[in-house]
Amino acid sequence: MEIQLTLNGRPLHAQIEPDTLLIDFVREHGCLSVKRGCETSNCGLCTVLLDDRPVLSCSVLAARAAGHRVQTLEGLQQEAEDFVGFIADQGAEQCGFCNPGFVMNTIALLRENPDPTDDEIRAYLAGNLCRCSGYEGQLRGIRAYLTARGAARRQED
Template identity: 65%
Template sequence: MKIEFWLNGVKRQEEIQPDTLLLDFLREKGCYSVKRGCETANCGLCTVLMDEKPVLSCSTLAARADGKKVVTLEGMQKEAQELGTFIANEGAEQCGFCNPGFIMNTFAMLKELTDPTEEQIKEYLSGNLCRCSGFVSQTRGILKFLQYKKAQEEA
């Protein structure tokens, strides 16, 4: 089956099998930030943005990308590095395995919420698992990142 979509801003046409998972398809295309974690749509490690909404690629067929814009961490390196620095500065990069999911979900959240509260951040990111730091460091890093961005806008 043929699909046509945008991957990190580049229009593509690909031939896929109907049962191909988006996670496997993206990794075949070199998007290694998309990670296999629980394989049950419970950990958030495989999160990508599809038309600016977070999607768990381990439970989404690649066929659903047809006509859509798919963004992985590879497609937003500058923004991801900036947010990732704030998360790391708060001690949340112990193993780094969960960070791509946190980063992708944070950017999806910012498309929906203009000035999220700490409670809204925690609620939005509740589908991400971190076995090292238990979300406290990530939340602090995200809050500091938001403060930084707000100060930049006001300057």
């Protein structure tokens, strides 16, 4: 079957099998930040944005993305650069395997809620499995980023 979608801002026409998963489709098109982890929709490693909403690409058929916008970390590098250093500074980037999923969900969170509480951050990131850090480093990194962003905005005013 033929599908048309926009992948990281680029229109794309492709032939796929009806049972092709979105994770396989985006990886076949060079988006290797999207990782295969649990294959049961429990770890968050395969998170992509589908029309700006985070979805687990291991549980979405590529055909469902037809006519929509799909974004991966490859297409959001500039937006991600703003806060990934804050996460790394907190030691939350130990092995790096879970980072793309955390980054994708953090981008979605901050687009939806530019000033979340700690509980809102925890709730939004709850679907991301991290075996190294215990999640507090990610929370501290996001909080540090929000604090720095707020201070920069106050200086501009």
